[in-house]
Amino acid sequence: MIEDKDGNIIYRYIVFKAQAEDAIKALRRKGYTSKIFSYDRASWENENAQRIILKDQLEVKTTLLNETARSCFQQTFVALMHLKVVRAYIDGVLRFGIPPRFYLGVVIPKKGSERQVLQEMTEVLAEPALKEMYGEKLDSSEVDDFWPFVSISLTSPLFMHTSTQ
Helix, strand or coil: CEECCCCCEECCCCCCHHHHHHHHHHHHHCCCCCCCCCCCHHHHHHHHHHHHHHHHHHHHHHHHHHHHHHHHHHHHHHHHHHHHHHHHHHHHHHHHCCCCCCCCCCCCCCCCCHHHHHHHHHHHHCCHHHHHHCECCCCCCCCCCECCCCCCCCCCCCCCCCCCC
16 A cells, blocks of 8 residues: 555555456446556566666756856856946946046955945045945935945846836
């Protein structure tokens, strides 16, 4: 007897070949579905060989899929980084003017210290008279935080403008 998680049960009855039809009829009268199983070694060996071939094909296709996914992820990440650099350049030119006189760099803070890094960069880069106006947004009507530098997070979406209608 074999039982699955849904409560379905498979029974195995062994009867002589001459009584097989009578046993099937008796089981059907009681509401059970029954079927004669006949063992064929050649058929089993053929199915087993086919299973081995399909398993090998699955392994090859899985490897190919993983390589393709890795390559696509790398290309997508490179494209994302290019978009982030272009956005940083454009924001820098729009904010600080032409000719561009700024440094473009990447800062990788430790997890949890992002605010502290932003505040320290503000202390170093902000003009003393304007330090009060920089910082994180406090009002929900403000779109972005305002810093004396261009700050673009790698994990934030490219387009932050959403409508709340």
